[in-house]
Amino acid sequence: MDCATCEAMVDVYLDGEMSAADCAAFERALERCPECRRRLDEARALSALLRELPAEPAPDLLRARIDRELRSIAGRSRRLSATLPPRTSLRWTAMAASLIVAASLGWLGGSLSTQGSRDADELVAGYLRVASSEHPVDVVSSDRHTVKPWFAGKIDYSPPVHDLTSDGFPLLGGRVDIFDGRKVAVLVYRHNQHKVALTLWPAGSGNGVPAHIEQRDGFVLAQWRQAGFELRAVSDIEPAEMTAFTKAVDRSLGGGG
């Protein structure tokens, strides 16, 4: 085996595409050829760099959308059998089934979606992480004096934390999530059998904006600004209950209501 061949075979050898006989011949040739050894080391190093890149799993919202499409397709032909796909809990499937997506194959709906609806998608996905997870919060405590310090060092601001049990929304705890590319605090409250996820971060401008409540994909979303914070709440409670929740939050922040 001369060196030109040796050079051409580095990739094939490294990719595990070489026969055992050729491998032996290649390894013998390597011993006599420092240049080819250098090439092989470089190729190995490059491959290792690529293989250490962290994989990004499919987002929850994508999983939920596909799940819903599959259900509607199966439902068109007959009632769905009760078997569930692997890695899917019953509760999660019930949640995902209530997500509504564009009736098209999703491409058009996706590419035409506005920033506002992308934000809402992101918030709903965050709520699903809370509502469908066995561990909806990273810090489990109804004590604001436990929850508030927990955020220190995890995010770059200090969120106001209040237990709202007297208003019918006991605090379950808090977690950190990513919204719009930044780390944000999420406070999780309970209301009867439902959970409410409250995401909040410091507002750019100071004026309060009253709560705007909309229903989307079977969830109710509230968006408002109060006491210097942007607030976003998502839940599967009734819109009237969400209004009560926003007022309770406002009172705790010393604002209106």
Next chain:
Amino acid sequence: MSDALEPDGDTVERFRTVMLPHLDAVYGFARWLTRDPVRAQDVAQEAMLRALRYFHAFRGGEARPWLLRIVRNTWHDARKRRDAEQPLEVVENEAAEGPTPEQSAIAGDRRRHVAAALAALPAEAREVLVLREIEDLTYKEIAAVLDLPIGTVMSRLARAREKLAGDLRSRLGRRDHGLRDL
């Protein structure tokens, strides 16, 4: 591929069992092709629904390469649609994006540079490298996904590796060192 069929409930259930476990790979590949998390979700969703319609044509064997081929075709069609909607010079001048926020959150400069260099490669080089190094497919599987002869896969892969190694050296300012020193 044969014609698409309207799947029945049994087909959907089998599809869930066989194909849904590969959703992470589908999204990951779409993410490297589109270089955009929102477009990647759209491509992944459309690819999965196409895969369901063609599932009757799946003859067993490896599910992942079969799915990844559909992902790539879906992305190509989506690009054609976008190109048809945009003036040509916009499409041609579409610069490679820098690292995305979540890629920036990757610990360590080195990984960030590697991710950015891979994202900046032309599509032809990017897809073959991702299939080989990240999806770990064999030459034969890559040839099936890209619909190319194996010899072409090998020469593209060699060129892509050479280009990425050169780009990484200039990004990291180590022209006189090997990649082992990174």
